[in-house]
Amino acid sequence: MLALATIVVDMLNDFVKEKGVLRCDRAKRIIPKIRRLISISRRKKIPIIYANDAHTLLDKEVELWGPHAIAGTWGSKVINELKPRKGDLVVEKRRYSAYYDTTLDHLLKQLDVNTIILTGILTHVCIQHTAADAYFRNYKIIVPIDCVEATTEDDHLRGIDLMKKLYAAEVVKLDKLIKRFSEV
Numbered sequence: 001m002l003a004l005a006t007i008v009v010d011m012l013n014d015f016v017k018e019k020g021v022l023r024c025d026r027a028k029r030i031i032p033k034i035r036r037l038i039s040i041s042r043r044k045k046i047p048i049i050y051a052n053d054a055h056t057l058l059d060k061e062v063e064l065w066g067p068h069a070i071a072g073t074w075g076s077k078v079i080n081e082l083k084p085r086k087g088d089l090v091v092e093k094r095r096y097s098a099y100y101d102t103t104l105d106h107l108l109k110q111l112d113v114n115t116i117i118l119t120g121i122l123t124h125v126c127i128q129h130t131a132a133d134a135y136f137r138n139y140k141i142i143v144p145i146d147c148v149e150a151t152t153e154d155d156h157l158r159g160i161d162l163m164k165k166l167y168a169a170e171v172v173k174l175d176k177l178i179k180r181f182s183e184v
Contacts (some may be wrong), residue, residue: 002140005113006041008034009051009098009120009127011082014068014075016121022068024121026149026156031081033147033174034119038082044181047111049089050078051098051120051130059094096126099133108139115140117177118169119147124159135167144174 011034014020016027041048053069054076055062062068069076071092077083084090091102098104108116116139118127127148131141143163150156163169 002115003111003113004041004115004117004142005047005049005108005111006037006117006119007049007051007098007104007130008038008078008082009118009130010053010069010122011050011079011120012052012069012075013077013079014053016079018075020068020075021066024149024151026151027121030119030121030147030149031079033144034082037117037119037144037147037174037178040178040181041117042085046117047089047113048084049091049104049107050084051091051093051102051104051126052076052078053094053126054092055094061095096129097133098126098130099137100129105137113139115142117142117144119144121149122155122159123148123150124155124162125150128159128163131163131167131169135169141167141169142177143169143171144177145171146174 015024054071055069091104093102116134134141
């Protein structure tokens with residue numbers, strides 16, 4: 001039996017609203033789909049976990065990409081359209097993967113989750129690295145293709161392809177996933 005958690009990765013002001021080097025203009029198109037999935041997850045009592053970059057100026061990613069999503073700043077906050085509510089969980093990360101040096105795995109084990117639904121940005125970076133670490137920890141991975149995005153279509157599709165081939169991710173349209181929820 002599937003024990004699900006919905007994970008929202010890096011839907012932050014710096015990446016969606018700011019005009020910085022890591023802005024993903026294509027992220028705007030997935031906001032309504034993620035909002036819909038969050039709403040259904042809440043109704044179905046599926047835990048929602050936000051995995052957010054929260055960097056210090058000493059982080060390797062800041063060294064590589066420049067300052068972004070600095071902990072405690074407006075840029076590191078989830079966009080208003082998707083912001084967490086009471087009962088949602090938040091994991092701060094300092095690397096691409098939501099598992100690396102965070103409490104995510106511990107939280108999922110406490111919740112008896114065996115399957116994660118990955119949403120957010122960037123498909124070929126943070127989503128893909130999180131999928132890899134989930135796979136290495138024996139989680140089933142579901143990626144609603146219309147709830148993840150990258151800065152280019154090529155990057156998006158490359159990330160999707162790698163997750164399917166290397167991590168056995170089930171890639172599905174949100175409507176199909178929601179239909180499965182209604183059958184439970």
